[in-house]
Amino acid sequence: MxxxxxxxxxxxxxxxxxxxxxxxxxxxxxxxxxxxxxxxxxxxxxxxxxxxxxxxxxxxxxxxxxxxxxxxxxxxxxxxxxxxxxxxxxxxxxxxxxxxxxxxxxxxxxxxxxxxxxxxxxxxxxxxLTGQARIRHGSLERIVVRDGARVHVIPAGQVDYIEAQDDYVAICAGGRRWLKSQRLAELEEQLDAQAFLRVHRSYIVRLDAIVRIEPSGKDGHCALLAGDARIPISRSGYQKLRELLR
CATH class of the missing domain: 3.40.50.2300 (Response regulator)
Structure with a gap:
């Protein structure tokens, strides 16, 4: 052995x-x-x-x-x-x-x-399973990403937004992106619901990273983040944002 x-x-x-x-x-x-x-x-x-x-x-x-x-x-x-x-x-x-x-x-x-x-x-x-276990004992405080032989540890409070990429998610923080093999819905469950919101089927945004919300197209909206990233907001996501930002 x-x-x-x-x-x-x-x-x-x-x-x-x-x-x-x-x-x-x-x-x-x-x-x-x-x-x-x-x-x-x-x-x-x-x-x-x-x-x-x-x-x-x-x-x-x-x-x-x-x-x-x-x-x-x-x-x-x-x-x-x-x-x-x-x-x-x-x-x-x-x-x-x-x-x-x-x-x-x-x-x-x-x-x-x-x-x-x-x-x-x-x-x-x-x-x-580790994600589910963390939910029972508190929200995710950091996200670990393996990149070949390297491991990146990203504090949750530094994440600007997360984007779905097929079977991966792109973790975006400080102008950098890391790919992690995980479903967006799974990561959504692990994050602090008071700090992060799924504003679109393909995007989760850290609320403190939002600079302003702008109209986009007919009856649409987008979130402008620090660094000029523009994140689409679905109708349901916009309703959730309005409730949280009241």
């Missing part, structure tokens, strides 16, 4: 390395101390199982799982029990609460051996 260890604490990685060393069928193929390293290592090393910390700087464990995709099995390792529901919603094999004894790790590995003989559940993409 090829295993990757991801934790920002050196001591936590050392404990896992020691416990895993007692299992002859486990090969530790790498260690990472942050989420960015983890996404790259998962892509390059293709481990069977990832022991993944949740609270890490820059990218948390759930964002790593979203960016790395659903072909990898995860055991989440954390000092906080409030993330357990979210962990199992992304089909985690197990959830280890720090500090844990060797016997608890043995049980997680036993679960992993059973799961590795079965296909990964494909009821929903990991991105959708």
């Amino acid at each position: 090829r295993v990757l260890i991801v934790d920002d604490e050196h001591l936590a990685r050392a404990v896992l390395r020691e416990y895993l060393g007692a299992h002859a069928d486990v090969e530790i193929v790498g260690e990472c101390e942050n989420g960015f390293e983890a996404v790259k290592a998962i892509a390059e090393l293709a481990p069977d199982l990832v022991f993944l910390d949740i609270q890490m700087p820059r990218l948390d464990g759930f964002e790593v799982a979203e960016l790395a995709g659903g072909k990898v099995h995860y055991v989440f390792v954390t000092a906080y029990d409030q993330f357990a529901l979210r962990a199992f919603e992304v089909h985690a094999i197990d959830y280890l609460l720090k500090p844990f004894p060797p016997a608890r790790l043995d049980a997680a590995l036993a679960h992993a051996r059973e799961r590795l003989g079965a296909p990964v559940p494909v009821q929903q993409p990991i991105g959708a």
Whole structure:
């Protein structure tokens, strides 16, 4: 079993390395101390199982799982029990609460051996499930976008608008655009409804980014944003805007 260890604490990685060393069928193929390293290592090393910390700087464990995709099995390792529901919603094999004894790790590995003989559940993409989990625990505060080997973290408060692009969305912030493989409706559910509004079937706008609303064509309107971007507004979107801006 090829295993990757991801934790920002050196001591936590050392404990896992020691416990895993007692299992002859486990090969530790790498260690990472942050989420960015983890996404790259998962892509390059293709481990069977990832022991993944949740609270890490820059990218948390759930964002790593979203960016790395659903072909990898995860055991989440954390000092906080409030993330357990979210962990199992992304089909985690197990959830280890720090500090844990060797016997608890043995049980997680036993679960992993059973799961590795079965296909990964494909009821929903990991991105959708992590999105749903975030909704239950608060609105999305940042959007992570993978661009080849690079990962961009875009604070939600800096996003000007989001545009549907077939099976992708274009995240537009500060004059730059990033493509993310996600449906507009899914992202709409994750964003703060008090800060963002879907004004058109193909556009979501951050309300604070609107400079003014102008007439456009017969009975139509558009939103003028900072940077001169012009976003079409549907009739239903215009009614929603009027209600919010009263």
